[in-house]
Amino acid sequence: xxxxxxxxxxxxxxxxxxxxxxxxxxxxxxxxxxxxxxxxxxxxxxxxxxxxxxxxxxxxxxxxxxxxxxxxxxxxxxxxxxxxxxxxxxxxxxxxxxxxxxxxxxxxxxxxxxxxxxxx
Numbered sequence: 001x002x003x004x005x006x007x008x009x010x011x012x013x014x015x016x017x018x019x020x021x022x023x024x025x026x027x028x029x030x031x032x033x034x035x036x037x038x039x040x041x042x043x044x045x046x047x048x049x050x051x052x053x054x055x056x057x058x059x060x061x062x063x064x065x066x067x068x069x070x071x072x073x074x075x076x077x078x079x080x081x082x083x084x085x086x087x088x089x090x091x092x093x094x095x096x097x098x099x100x101x102x103x104x105x106x107x108x109x110x111x112x113x114x115x116x117x118x119x120x
Contacts, residue, residue: 013037014062015044023054030062033070041070045077049084056081061092071104078109 014030025048029041049056058077060066066074074090081088090109093101101110 013040015041017044017048019052025049025052025054025056026059027056028059028062030064032065033063033073034065034067035069038069038073042073042076042080046080049077049081049086049088053086055087055089057089057091059091060094060097063094063097066097066100071100071106074101074109075106 012032012034015028017025017027020026027045027048029045031037033041045056045058058074078088088109093110098110101107
């Protein structure tokens with residue numbers, strides 16, 4: 001359900017975004033990104049991409065759980081942004097999420113500072 005101020009809330013998922021003065025869309029995904037919430041998160045982020053030209057940064061600092069469907073959702077978001085010619089990156093990844101992205105060969109979604117050498 002969409003709430004006020006660009007916020008969308010489900011039982012275990014919180015989504016919000018804002019446009020930074022630099023023109024970047026800063027989206028936030030909090031809670032659990034899993035089989036029950038992944039499609040909602042993808043719809044929300046693709047709408048952000050469609051409505052705002054420019055780069056998209058997805059902040060995952062408040063993400064408490066991410067399963068295989070959640071990883072797939074992040075990849076779908078990145079692929080959508082790429083097709084729309086919008087730079088896309090993830091921010092504030094937990095060490096576990098960095099590890100899962102590496103295992104799944106999804107390193108391209110990680111910030112350059114995490115690169116292939118490890119979490120800093």
